[in-house]
Amino acid sequence: MKLVVDTNILFSFFKESPVRFIIINSESLGLQLSSPAYVLDELGNNMQKLIKYSKLSRSEISPVIEELKEFISIFPSSEYKEFESKARQLVHDKDIPFFALALKLNCAIWSNEPGFKKQSSIEIFNTEDLRKRFWVFA
Numbered sequence: 673m674k675l676v677v678d679t680n681i682l683f684s685f686f687k688e689s690p691v692r693f694i695i696i697n698s699e700s701l702g703l704q705l706s707s708p709a710y711v712l713d714e715l716g717n718n719m720q721k722l723i724k725y726s727k728l729s730r731s732e733i734s735p736v737i738e739e740l741k742e743f744i745s746i747f748p749s750s751e752y753k754e755f756e757s758k759a760r761q762l763v764h765d766k767d768i769p770f771f772a773l774a775l776k777l778n779c780a781i782w783s784n785e786p787g788f789k790k791q792s793s794i795e796i797f798n799t800e801d802l803r804k805r806f807w808v809f810a
Contacts, residue, residue, distance in 0.1 A: 674704045674779035675797065677744060678770050679714040681782050682707070685740050686726035686733065690803050695743050701806050706745040706777060708752065708769035712737070752776040762791045 677695075684691035698705050715722060715737060722733060752772040759771035767785075771794060774781050780795035781788060788796045797805075 673702060674706065674777055675782040676770050676774040676777065676779060677705050677707050677711075678767070678781065678783040678785065679707075679711045680784055681799065682711055682715065682740065682744075683718075683722065683725060684799075686722060686728060686736055691799055694799075694802055694806065695740070698743055704745070705743060705782075706747060706773060706779075708773050709746050709748050710769040712746065747773055747776075762793055763788070 681691055685695055686692075694701065694703070695705065719730065719733070722728075723730060726733070726736075728736065749769065752769070752775070755772040755775040756768055758775055759768045763771050767788070770781055770783070774794050780797055782797050782799070782802065784798045788794075
């Protein structure tokens with residue numbers, strides 16, 4: 673199963689959680705995870721929140737970001753730009769890269785954002801959906 677992963681999900685990778693378990697075991701679970709390069713900017717722009725949430729120091733976060741890149745394929749905006757106008761019809765501005773990439777890859781999105789399920793063009797899975805699907809109890 674191919675999934676585009678949103679930034680809020682990736683935040684949970686920075687501490688022990690079911691999200692971290694699913695991402696680390698994505699290959700054995702049959703998942704192909706992708707995100708727009710925009711997520712790296714969002715993680716960097718929210719460094720203080722990430723430090724507070726994860727309880728990691730700034731110097732500990734960089735290696736975790738590198739580890740995350742081992743499991744998530746990162747796509748530059750040039751790869752999905754042609755799908756942005758269609759994505760703009762589905763969601764708000766900050767979420768357009770996720771929907772555009774999902775349209776390009778013809779896949780679902782992994783997000784806990786309830787508003788994402790208000791549209792019907794792209795299937796949305798939240799973490800609880802994936803936990804149940806893959807019997808993850810971590």
